[in-house]
Amino acid sequence: MRLLPPRHRAPTVVAASDCERCRDGWITQPANAASSLAYVAAGLDLLRHPDHDRAFALAVAGVGVGSVGLHGPGGVGGKWLHDASLLAMLGLLALSDVTVAEGKQKPPAAVAAVVAGAAVAAHPRTTDAAQVGAGALVAAAEARRFVR
Numbered sequence: 001m002r003l004l005p006p007r008h009r010a011p012t013v014v015a016a017s018d019c020e021r022c023r024d025g026w027i028t029q030p031a032n033a034a035s036s037l038a039y040v041a042a043g044l045d046l047l048r049h050p051d052h053d054r055a056f057a058l059a060v061a062g063v064g065v066g067s068v069g070l071h072g073p074g075g076v077g078g079k080w081l082h083d084a085s086l087l088a089m090l091g092l093l094a095l096s097d098v099t100v101a102e103g104k105q106k107p108p109a110a111v112a113a114v115v116a117g118a119a120v121a122a123h124p125r126t127t128d129a130a131q132v133g134a135g136a137l138v139a140a141a142e143a144r145r146f147v148r
Contacts, residue, residue: 020071028071033071038064040061040065040068042061043059043063043064044057044061056096059085059088059092059115063086065085066078066085069081079127083122083127083130087121087130087131090134091115091137092111092115097144098141098144
C-alpha cells in the first residue's frame, strides 16, 4: 500500500519551461496551443487587405502554426518551426520599418534573405541569441520609423 502518490516526471518536451504545465498526449499545453491560433487568425486577416504586406502576414500566420507545433506535440521540430517563424516575423517587421522610413519598397531578395536567415538562426544553438538580436533590431527600427 502506498501512502504517497507515485512520482511523476515532467514530460520531456521542448516547451517544458513555459508557464503552462505540460501534459501527456498530442497537445502538451492546450491553453497555449489554442491561444496560438490567434496568430493564425491575425495573419489571415492581414492577408485579406490588398495593400498589406503579404510576406509579413504569412509570417504572422506562421508564428501561430509554429506555436501550435511547439505547444502541441512539442519536440525539436515544433521548437524549430516556432522559433524560425518568430524570427522571420521579427525580421520582416524590422525590414518594413526601415523601408517605410526611407520611403522605399521592400526588395524581394531582402524578404527572401530574412526568411532564409530566420530558418538558419532558429538552430537550437543560436535561436536564443537570434531572438534577442531580432527583438533589439525591431526596437531600433520602430524607433527610427517614428522618430523621423
